[in-house]
Amino acid sequence: MTVAGDPIQIVVVGGGIGGLAAANALLHRGMDVHVYEQAPELGEIGAGVLITPNSLRLLDRFGIGDAIAAVGATVGEGSRYYREDGATVAPILTVDSSGWNGMFGVHRADLVGVLADALPADRVHTGHRAVSFAQDERTAVVGFDNGAEVRADAVIAADGIHSVLQRYVVEPSAPVDSGSVAYRGLVPAERVPWWPKGVSQLWMGEQRHFLVYPVRRGTLINYVGFVPSHQQTVESWTAEGDVQTLRAEFATWDSPVPRLLAEVEKTHWWGLYDRDPLATWTRGRLTLLGDAAHPMLPHLGQGANQSIEDAVALSVFLADATAEDVPEALRHYEDLRRGRTTEVQLGARANGRRYDSHFQDLAERDAEIAGSVRFRSWLYDYDAEAAALEALAVR
Numbered sequence: 001m002t003v004a005g006d007p008i009q010i011v012v013v014g015g016g017i018g019g020l021a022a023a024n025a026l027l028h029r030g031m032d033v034h035v036y037e038q039a040p041e042l043g044e045i046g047a048g049v050l051i052t053p054n055s056l057r058l059l060d061r062f063g064i065g066d067a068i069a070a071v072g073a074t075v076g077e078g079s080r081y082y083r084e085d086g087a088t089v090a091p092i093l094t095v096d097s098s099g100w101n102g103m104f105g106v107h108r109a110d111l112v113g114v115l116a117d118a119l120p121a122d123r124v125h126t127g128h129r130a131v132s133f134a135q136d137e138r139t140a141v142v143g144f145d146n147g148a149e150v151r152a153d154a155v156i157a158a159d160g161i162h163s164v165l166q167r168y169v170v171e172p173s174a175p176v177d178s179g180s181v182a183y184r185g186l187v188p189a190e191r192v193p194w195w196p197k198g199v200s201q202l203w204m205g206e207q208r209h210f211l212v213y214p215v216r217r218g219t220l221i222n223y224v225g226f227v228p229s230h231q232q233t234v235e236s237w238t239a240e241g242d243v244q245t246l247r248a249e250f251a252t253w254d255s256p257v258p259r260l261l262a263e264v265e266k267t268h269w270w271g272l273y274d275r276d277p278l279a280t281w282t283r284g285r286l287t288l289l290g291d292a293a294h295p296m297l298p299h300l301g302q303g304a305n306q307s308i309e310d311a312v313a314l315s316v317f318l319a320d321a322t323a324e325d326v327p328e329a330l331r332h333y334e335d336l337r338r339g340r341t342t343e344v345q346l347g348a349r350a351n352g353r354r355y356d357s358h359f360q361d362l363a364e365r366d367a368e369i370a371g372s373v374r375f376r377s378w379l380y381d382y383d384a385e386a387a388a389l390e391a392l393a394v395r
């Protein structure tokens, strides 16, 4: 238990994007934080994630915006939505309302690397899989599979979509099969020199869509092909998919799509499951963050970005809290974040229906895509730190 005047002790479970962003944000505000990650090493698995202006402006304030720009690939003007035959539907918004382009395609491993490198090495403890949690009015204890136990004033469960700690807060929402599976992977840019640089492109057809953007300074082209699932699929980041099946799904589409797929040697597939928003994220000294709090379909590209927003908002509410105040501070964090992330979760569902052309009249769908610029501006203009400071001021 922390003595009055000492900084509160915070344990973050999960060293993914949300957990590492939280550790950065909390340290930035002078707090005492340690991260416990189950994997023996941090994050080599995964492919591309899009960093959007709403999170880049926050990362910039910890001084790591430049590092992300250095490992990422700018996504900017010329980004477009197309129908499957190549007819242009609308531009993809890549700027906030001030015109600032804060969008980068980043390999997940590079993003994890940048976030981890910004932390003192003794703050991240790999090889620690959380298996238990207990708390009383004064303290919380997390138990790990290696027998270790740590005590803290606040525990942040950033342990992802299959969160172990979530059940200590709330009855988990059951996974709902979205009916789609995503094939994803990377193609070296040198194999497709004709591919346009610095843009994101998304083709939409019946029950399918195909998304492409660059990562790793443009040296790799990240693709994701969303197709109907014909069998039970796993919610996994590592399952290998069949390249021939993937090619067959898009064989008749606008020619860049099959031409890119002709260069694919290896693909991973990932069953897409949805969940209803949770009733609550916080119990006492334990709160949820990122996918553990609000797993979402990837159709708005906001999984990583919302976890970074959570991280920064959380750090604002905990900054001046004493050990005694922690439960209240965590409730204020949840109060601020739950409404916005629920809208994003539901917005991602709606966007999936648009991208997969679940419309009688595609002109109506195209109009909704063109009009989604308003929702995107709402997403990209948001400043989670300013919103948290404002909420704190009126408390």
Ligand SMILES: Cc1cc2nc3c(=O)[nH]c(=O)nc-3n(C[C@H](O)[C@H](O)[C@H](O)COP(=O)(O)OP(=O)(O)OC[C@H]3O[C@@H](n4cnc5c(N)ncnc54)[C@H](O)[C@@H]3O)c2cc1C
Pocket: 013, 014, 015, 016, 017, 018, 019, 036, 037, 038, 039, 045, 046, 047, 048, 049, 050, 108, 128, 129, 130, 131, 158, 159, 160, 161, 162, 163, 164, 237, 289, 290, 291, 292, 298, 303, 304, 305, 307
């Ligand atoms: C291996 C992997 C690959 C991914 N690849 C992509 C991708 O290519 N594209 C994309 O858009 N999104 C990807 N994601 C998802 C994306 O990172 C998240 O949706 C988003 O960043 C939200 O981050 P998060 O920190 O909440 O969750 P995650 O990034 O999933 O991080 C959760 C972390 O918690 C750790 N963990 C889980 N359980 C425990 C436990 N009991 N004890 C300790 N640690 C635990 C996990 O190992 C992981 O490091 C991937 C996630 C993972 C885990």
